[in-house]
Amino acid sequence: MIEQHYNFAFLDERTKKRIRRALLKAVAVPGYQVPFGSREMPFAYGWGTGGVQITASIIGRSDVLKVIDQGADDTTNAVNIRRFFERTTGVATTEATRQATLIQTRHRIPEAPLNASQILVYQVPMPEPLARLEPRRRETIKMHALTEYGLMHVRLYEDIAQLGAISRAYDYPVLVNERYLMSPSPIPKFDNPKMHMNPALQLFGAGREKRLYAVPPYTTVRSLDFEDHPFEVQRWEHACALCGASESYLDEMIVDDQGSRLFVCSDSDYCEERRQAGHVGSQQVVKQEAA
Amino acid sequence: MYVAVKGGAAAIESSWRLLEAQRRGDTTLAALSVAQIRSQLSLAVDRVMSEGSLYDPELAALAIKQASGDLMEAIFLLRAYRTTLPRLGYALPLDTARIDLVRRISAAFKEVPGGQLLGPTYDYTQRLLDFALLAEDTSSAGSPVDTAAEQPACLPSDAGSGDGPVTVPRINQLLAREGLLETPDPDDDAPAADLTREPLMFPAARELRLQALARGDEGWLLGMGYSTQRGYASSHPFAGEIRRGFVSVELVPDELGFAIDIGDIEVTECQMINQFNGSRELPPQFTQGYGLAFGGGERKSMAMALVDRALRADELGEPHVAPVQDQEFVLSHADNVEASGFVQHLKLPHYVDFQAELELVRKLRARAPQESA
Amino acid sequence: MKPGVLLSARRASKAYVHQGQPRWACRDVSFDLYPGEVLAVVGESGSGKTTLLRLLAARLGCDEGSVHYEVRSDLASEPDHLMDLASMSQAQLRRLARTDWGFVEQHARDGLRMNVSGGANVGERLMALGARNYGQLRSEALSWMARVELDTGRIDDLPGSYSGGMQQRLQIARNLVTQPRLVFMDEPTTGLDVSVQARLLDLLRELVDELQLAAVVVTHDLAVARLLAQRMLVMKDGCVVEQGLTDRVLDDPQHPYTQLLVSSVLTP
Numbered sequence: 051m052i053e054q055h056y057n058f059a060f061l062d063e064r065t066k067k068r069i070r071r072a073l074l075k076a077v078a079v080p081g082y083q084v085p086f087g088s089r090e091m092p093f094a095y096g097w098g099t100g101g102v103q104i105t106a107s108i109i110g111r112s113d114v115l116k117v118i119d120q121g122a123d124d125t126t127n128a129v130n131i132r133r134f135f136e137r138t139t140g141v142a143t144t145e146a147t148r149q150a151t152l153i154q155t156r157h158r159i160p161e162a163p164l165n166a167s168q169i170l171v172y173q174v175p176m177p178e179p180l181a182r183l184e185p186r187r188r189e190t191i192k193m194h195a196l197t198e199y200g201l202m203h204v205r206l207y208e209d210i211a212q213l214g215a216i217s218r219a220y221d222y223p224v225l226v227n228e229r230y231l232m233s234p235s236p237i238p239k240f241d242n243p244k245m246h247m248n249p250a251l252q253l254f255g256a257g258r259e260k261r262l263y264a265v266p267p268y269t270t271v272r273s274l275d276f277e278d279h280p281f282e283v284q285r286w287e288h289a290c291a292l293c294g295a296s297e298s299y300l301d302e303m304i305v306d307d308q309g310s311r312l313f314v315c316s317d318s319d320y321c322e323e324r325r326q327a328g329h330v331g332s333q334q335v336v337k338q339e340a341a
Numbered sequence: 342m343y344v345a346v347k348g349g350a351a352a353i354e355s356s357w358r359l360l361e362a363q364r365r366g367d368t369t370l371a372a373l374s375v376a377q378i379r380s381q382l383s384l385a386v387d388r389v390m391s392e393g394s395l396y397d398p399e400l401a402a403l404a405i406k407q408a409s410g411d412l413m414e415a416i417f418l419l420r421a422y423r424t425t426l427p428r429l430g431y432a433l434p435l436d437t438a439r440i441d442l443v444r445r446i447s448a449a450f451k452e453v454p455g456g457q458l459l460g461p462t463y464d465y466t467q468r469l470l471d472f473a474l475l476a477e478d479t480s481s482a483g484s485p486v487d488t489a490a491e492q493p494a495c496l497p498s499d500a501g502s503g504d505g506p507v508t509v510p511r512i513n514q515l516l517a518r519e520g521l522l523e524t525p526d527p528d529d530d531a532p533a534a535d536l537t538r539e540p541l542m543f544p545a546a547r548e549l550r551l552q553a554l555a556r557g558d559e560g561w562l563l564g565m566g567y568s569t570q571r572g573y574a575s576s577h578p579f580a581g582e583i584r585r586g587f588v589s590v591e592l593v594p595d596e597l598g599f600a601i602d603i604g605d606i607e608v609t610e611c612q613m614i615n616q617f618n619g620s621r622e623l624p625p626q627f628t629q630g631y632g633l634a635f636g637g638g639e640r641k642s643m644a645m646a647l648v649d650r651a652l653r654a655d656e657l658g659e660p661h662v663a664p665v666q667d668q669e670f671v672l673s674h675a676d677n678v679e680a681s682g683f684v685q686h687l688k689l690p691h692y693v694d695f696q697a698e699l700e701l702v703r704k705l706r707a708r709a710p711q712e713s714a
Numbered sequence: 715m716k717p718g719v720l721l722s723a724r725r726a727s728k729a730y731v732h733q734g735q736p737r738w739a740c741r742d743v744s745f746d747l748y749p750g751e752v753l754a755v756v757g758e759s760g761s762g763k764t765t766l767l768r769l770l771a772a773r774l775g776c777d778e779g780s781v782h783y784e785v786r787s788d789l790a791s792e793p794d795h796l797m798d799l800a801s802m803s804q805a806q807l808r809r810l811a812r813t814d815w816g817f818v819e820q821h822a823r824d825g826l827r828m829n830v831s832g833g834a835n836v837g838e839r840l841m842a843l844g845a846r847n848y849g850q851l852r853s854e855a856l857s858w859m860a861r862v863e864l865d866t867g868r869i870d871d872l873p874g875s876y877s878g879g880m881q882q883r884l885q886i887a888r889n890l891v892t893q894p895r896l897v898f899m900d901e902p903t904t905g906l907d908v909s910v911q912a913r914l915l916d917l918l919r920e921l922v923d924e925l926q927l928a929a930v931v932v933t934h935d936l937a938v939a940r941l942l943a944q945r946m947l948v949m950k951d952g953c954v955v956e957q958g959l960t961d962r963v964l965d966d967p968q969h970p971y972t973q974l975l976v977s978s979v980l981t982p
Contacts, residue, residue: 124350
């Protein structure tokens with residue numbers, strides 16, 4: 051059931067062209083935030099309009115689309131966005147990462163490695179990695195242009211001096227192609243290493259802030275750190291209760307009043323695939339230890 | 342055993358049904374018609390058009406109906422619809438001197454050529470709830486009010502509304518003739534900047550700032566404008582002129598090469614006159630703040646004019662002493678569609694990041710006792 | 715132009731427009747500064763000395779005349795030679811300001827990041843140049859703090875908790891960490907207690923000597939000029955009324971204004 055009153059993928063062709071031009075610029079300068087004339091979409095700003103505009107501008111009839119939020123296909127916002135594209139394009143959709151050609155995501159990178167014929171579109175709320183330190187765009191534009199990232203350096207130093215560790219757990223700043231400081235979007239830092247030298251094209255859309263940026267395939271993406279305080283990813287003591295995975299990002303759920311916890315893969319497709327292959331987890335909750 | 346909770350799609354569908362029931366309300370009551378909203382909630386319609394950046398009273402009324410009266414939601418609906426419309430061209434600047442007046446006042450002068458016309462305004466009503474309205478039967482058509490008898494005696498008859506457009510020169514021109522009022526000289530040949538096609542970058546030229554203010558949230562601008570009256574970058578404003586009426590929109594189609602009239606719209610225009618003591622570069626003179634809104638958006642046009650003037654601090658060489666002069670601050674947060682979206686996006690699941698934060702806090706806490714030892 | 719000149723001002727001038735007329739805040743200032751040399755710019759408020767400092771540090775552009783600096787070949791595309799600041803790009807100037815130059819502000823708060831610790835303040839320039847070892851950064855910061863006689867135990871404290879004199883020392887350390895060849899100082903000791911001033915001046919004198927710094931020091935205090943500078947300029951109403959060796963100018967002032975300044979100094 052394709053919506054008859056709107057153009058393919060909702061946006062008119064001229065708008066799509068403008069967005070694609072901006073994307074080309076972004077790909078040519080990895081990590082650099084390209085301003086674009088973001089349009090109002092049938093979703094609220096902050097709910098994925100940037101990602102949706104990018105997807106709408108590049109999606110074609112033969113694409114296979116996957117949409118995830120928090121790693122899962124069935125979270126309400128992912129469902130809403132997937133339906134939007136079903137209605138306005140009639141394009142095939144899938145929950146299987148390996149079968150998708152185009153993946154739009156909020157806050158996670160899929161666990162299954164991507165290949166060179168796939169595109170990953172990230173939803174970005176705040177594209178400016180320096181925003182928490184300097185809210186004025188006029189100033190951050192200069193800092194990026196002149197490679198003056200002192201503000202970020204002192205913040206990282208300060209975290210270690212005061213807390214003993216860098217205090218960013220998600221939206222962890224990265225240096226792209228050894229030149230631009232970039233916000234990877236609020237993915238947990240656990241996912242940062244996946245961006246480095248990825249065969250897939252990675253596109254980032256911030257609709258409300260009206261900027262987009264890109265990491266072309268096989269580009270270096272380095273999480274900021276110190277030689278003697280190297281970047282580390284999160285680790286769990288437990289494996290996924292359903293499939294037993296010990297290498298994936300786990301959601302922690304509190305299941306009863308005693309504080310018992312259940313750890314389950316955040317990436318629902320990855321977990322499902324493992325279970326189909328016969329992997330089984332402990333199926334057990336973890337009881338709260340007495341304090 | 343835990344089973345991943347599926348059914349996000351089903352939940353959404355149920356929520357749509359509940360929403361529709363909420364919107365319809367009590368089914369024993371007649372449904373509101375779009376025509377009623379357009380006609381009887383006209384000031385709400387005007388606001389939705391201004392901030393939705395689309396002049397179409399019927400669509401604005403529809404949006405208000407669909408949004409159950411939540412004007413920001415209605416504005417969002419109208420903006421989303423606007424996205425689908427192609428831009429056919431740019432109108433010529435509205436000639437608000439040629440206007441079918443509904444209302445026209447000046448606080449700066451007692452007598453003005455063309456007269457002061459009070460028009461429909463709440464200004465001189467007493468704010469007492471009218472319980473007669475409560476008792477009014479919604480199905481009966483009312484009798485037309487005798488507008489001629491309602492006009493105040495000081496009104497000259499040639500400036501009445503409904504007589505068609507007349508040329509009513511702006512009061513500001515009187516001051517300009519004496520050289521007391523700055524007279525901007527815009528470049529008419531330069532193509533108009535379009536805020537809806539290019540992102541706003543700072544510092545922004547006045548024309549873009551005005552576009553952003555025109556579609557900006559009335560509440561935000563009202564607060565900002567109010568701050569200028571309370572000492573935060575005050576400029577001693579006077580309402581030089583506020584006029585409301587119907588003006589014609591003209592367009593020069595490429596095929597014709599001359600202007601054609603494509604219709605009339607109702608606007609409210611405010612020109613504030615502000616003091617300016619001069620700077621090292623400029624002599625003392627009066628400066629302007631400008632506001633424009635669709636329909637009867639008078640409060641919006643006045644607030645906009647106050648903020649417009651404050652944002653001209655840089656071009657007038659005035660020192661920054663208050664937030665209202667910071668264009669990046671004022672304009673980045675003026676759009677209620679953006680603001681509402683982002684504030685409310687906090688309702689979206691953030692548990693993956695929260696999980697990461699939990700892990701970090703636990704790690705730092707585990708480290709802390711060692712360091713204090 | 716003689717070889718070896720580090721900073722050269724040639725009729726440097728800056729005007730403001732007041733009621734349609736140009737008013738010269740600073741007019742026709744010329745001098746050559748050599749490596750390791752300290753020049754004091756002395757005058758009362760309104761003399762134009764601060765405007766001159768800003769012109770020299772490229773914070774303002776000259777309306778007439780020019781300012782030249784011998785940019786090191788690793789920072790410019792050609793071998794060492796005097797470059798007109800006006801011909802340099804903003805990127806080049808900002809790089810210069812972070813590496814080969816220092817600028818000590820009159821109010822330390824203007825020259826420090828108040829929301830990060832002393833250690834972060836000192837380490838920032840090194841990190842900007844690519845230093846990525848936290849331990850090494852920290853030991854550099856400790857070493858510089860010791861050198862400017864700051865209590866190294868306060869390395870993790872915010873500058874707001876430091877006294878005025880300590881903030882000034884921190885500012886100096888922050889600037890010197892990249893071994894600049896030229897330091898601009900805007901009234902470095904004004905506003906501090908007298909005894910604190912004296913100790914700070916001693917520190918500055920030692921550092922200038924030890925690191926062979928060239929410096930331009932703006933001050934209204936002749937004692938500061940006497941103590942720190944080999945040469946000085948005396949400014950009044952935007953113009954240089956007298957210049958020369960400090961001792962000569964102070965002991966044998968030629969211009970009536972200089973004579974007035976010298977004779978006005980309160981002697982205990």
